[in-house]
Amino acid sequence: MVERHKPEAKRVGTARIELIDKRVELPIVEGSEHELGIDIRKLRKETGYITLDDAYTNTGSCSSDITFIDGEQGILQYRGYPIEAVAEQLTFPETAWLIIQGELPTRDELRGFSKMLTNKALLHEGLRHHFEGFPPDAPPMAVLSALINSVSCYHPELLEIGDEHHMLDAAASLISKVRTIAAFSYKKFHGEPIVYPDPSRNYCNNFLHMMFTLPFSSYEPIPEVERAMRLFLILHADHEQNCSTATARMVGSSGANLFAAVAAAVSALWGPLHGGANMRVIQLLQKIHNGEESIDSLVTRVKNKETLLWGFGHRVYKNFDPRTKLLKKSCDDVLRTLNKQDPLLDIARQLEEIAVNDEYFLERKLYPNVDFYSGILLRAIGIPLNMYTVMFAIGRMPGWIANWAESWRGGSRIYRPRQIYTGQKQRSILPLAQR
Secondary structure (H helix, E strand, O other), X not given: OOOOOOXXXXXXXXXXXXXXXXXXXXXXXXXXXXXXXXXXXXXXHHHOOOOOOHHHOOOOOOOOOOEEEEOOOOEEEEOOEEHHHHHHHOOHHHHHHHHHHOOOOOHHHHHHHHHHHHHOOOOOHHHXXXXXXOOOOOOHHHHHHHHHHHHHHXXXXXXXXXXXXXXXXXXXXXXXXXXXXXXXXXXXXXXXXOOOOOOOOOHHHHHHHHHHOEOOEOOOOOHHHHHXXXXXXXXXXXXXOOHHHHHHHHHHHOOOOHHHHHHHHHHHHOOOOOOOHHHHHHHHHHHHHOOOOOHHHHHHHHHOOOOOOOOEOOOOOOOOOHHHXXXXXXXXXXXXXXXXXXXXXXXXXXXXXXXXXXXXXXXXXXXXXXXXXXXHHHHXXXXXXXXXXXXXXXXXXXXXXXXXXXXXXXXXXXXXXXXXXXXXXXXXOOOHHHO
């Protein structure tokens, strides 16, 4: 289990910065995977200067023990374990425990955590009325964010976390209930009867059961579909300081409870440049399939900077996203097992072939990312397009919780970024009659 401490990089040298009117020395720090950074925490206090880094592209907002990414080499690790090994050998509850608690669970710990997830799957019956308050075409991410905050109202004992056991209780509630909220939303907006969680089923099987079972037909996912769902959730479980995770940490730094921080993270994930990108990929592929645009014309427009090629490129990865290879293989396995052919997958392969051979994409290091094949996999499983980002949120829940908990354990200061002001200088207010 993670100890209550604040992760810190070790000091390995000194950086000297020459400013207009002074000189300053700042520590050079190194992480456990030899990442180097300049610790600027005392810069403003000692010089009056701040750094300007639009969109935090070069700014480390925290030290963290959770996830390591090497974008140049295409490496992703959860707590030191390569994503390929995690995806092959662990279940989603094991992965969630690893990310939140720092070590792989023992047999007893996994049994206890799985029991917690089972026991906490039900929603308070009062919450069923909340679903009635949304129109049939309400965005599922809006429902998810609202319901997460609503859940906390029925569990006030989880709002003030005092120790590790209390934190794990809240974490299990969120990880378990988020899939129930998602399944209930799907049923409500498809006009189908709500299906309650089945305590005899495992995490992924139970979610698929709640989504697709009908009164006259119990849904039993085949092993390949269940494995695909497990893979999807594990590959999305954490990804360092992305937009939604940084949002969870920022909200949590104010002392806000775990439910509020996670609800805010859901809203951040909602954006098309973050969690909504896999929907854009499917829409793009469908447009090509419908004959509204050819692959050649799309590539030309991308090169002319007239449009984005959704599913390609990444802020961190300058090589193949390691998750992409795993998702691509899973797409093939599921479609083969279901004896289906998806024309969108064929189009995706053609686009990938162009990207890995065209100098324009190679020079800019625009390789397929996790969103490129994840939508096709969800489509094969039967998840509707408007639920794709919700699925992302279910998978990312352990990462949001772990990052919130890391700040809670370390006593993080409240986040308060600075800015370079470019507005009007001080001026006087003219009387209304003179304006």
